[in-house]
Amino acid sequence: MISVAVVGCGAIGGVVARALHEGEVVGARLAGVVDPNGTRGLPGMSLEEALAAADLVVEAAGQAVLADVGPRVVAAGRDLLVVSVGALTDDALLARLHGAGDGRVHLVSGAVGGLDMLRSAARMGPFETVRIVTTKKPAGLVQPWMSAAEADRVRATDRPLEVRRGPAREIAAAFPRSTNVAAAVALAVGDWDVVEAVVVADPAASLTSHVITASGAAGEYRFEIRNRPSPDNPTTSQVVPYAVLRAIGDLAAPSGAFR
Template sequence: MKKLAIAGCGDLAEIVVDALLDGLLPEYQLIGTMSRSIHKAEYLAQKINDSQLSYTCSSCHSVDELLALQPDYVVESSSPEGMRELALPALKNGSSIVTLSIGAFADASFYDEVCKVARENHSRVYLASGAIGGFDVMRTASLMGPCTVTFDTEKSPNSLKGTPVYDESLQEQGRKVFEGNAKEAINLFPTKVNVSVAAALASVGTEKIKVSVTSTADYVGDKHRIEVNNDQVQAVIDVYSKTPQIAGWSVVNTLRNIVSPIVF
């Protein structure tokens, strides 16, 4: 039985907890939760403790307290900042990480340090696909030789509130609000474009992928289109999601793959 912990206890983490309670993750026991809001951590822990499962889950106030439980895997669903706080201590602890906050790896020095520490401690970081897919074809095409990758995303103006590009005119008239690379995108939108960094890491790197963000008035959900081209392959990954739930379910899928005899 694998011991599981969760860092970041919002809606996406609750999908993982509910999947566990529904029997979709029978190889795992959720032993600890942690969040910036202890009430959220307590809520998810209590869902386990109120169930018919034969073990208990602790709500924790800090990374150190969570890692003291010695989890085999930590699901991280907080933020790139939270991932930076968690990653190295967890990996040194021998705990592998399943993360949605892939934007943290736009920092090349942090990425390199995580790789080094993971190797030294025989632990791993699993990048959940979140709201996109196609990691396999992106990685394969990039191995075949030089390729180009574009990542275009369409969002509601409401999802851009609180970012430097937002103004009220976006509610009436859509327009492209960003063009650049994934490193520039995650710096401008720290929690909005983790998937562009994921696509970049799976292919040509954060400074070579071409990223655009378009705001569309009255739009619901997110649409991501990734195009990969080399001299032999043209691949298009086109994903629309009405809600963010697909990201939570991608964590469930990753956890299932970790322990499955057949890996997709």
């Protein structure tokens, strides 16, 4: 039985922690939840207590929190499951995580799929082009760094509006709550430079879509994901906590998971 601490009790962490608490993942149980802003009636604990009690710490609190907490988890010899994979656009953080200690770092596939095939294909040979186009409702795409005019334009658009297009590294950092998936694709293909990310605001997008296209030595790929947004946080797809629970189940299982 592995003991799991969840950092962040929002749309993702709240669902994950509740399911663990209720025994829904075979082989795993909730140690407690770390969230200074409240734990939705679930057992709360400090990060220090989590590092002492848990075999696995799930980060579900955001890119900035991962940068702070992640190296401490690994240094304590605990395994870390990363949800805010966009924080890994920072090479220095990645190096710190890898050098911090004995804990292993696992990444969640989150809101997208096809990462297994992209990894297999990248192993055969390089990709020439990879693109991920993310389309969401406008409100969650407005960022503090935008000018007032741009923020208004995004908020008020009455048709699909391309908000940004650029290298995955740049986009995943610029939309930290919305395009972690761009970093996930780049990490899967093992090449930040080949992946272009496009962010589209669409007021009619009742589902969040991520369309991944890739071509290279192994062939041509197209994955289209259309996710229902979380009722708690519409910028997050509702399936994401279930990706986390699947990952925890795989880590806890003696055998039988797809790799």
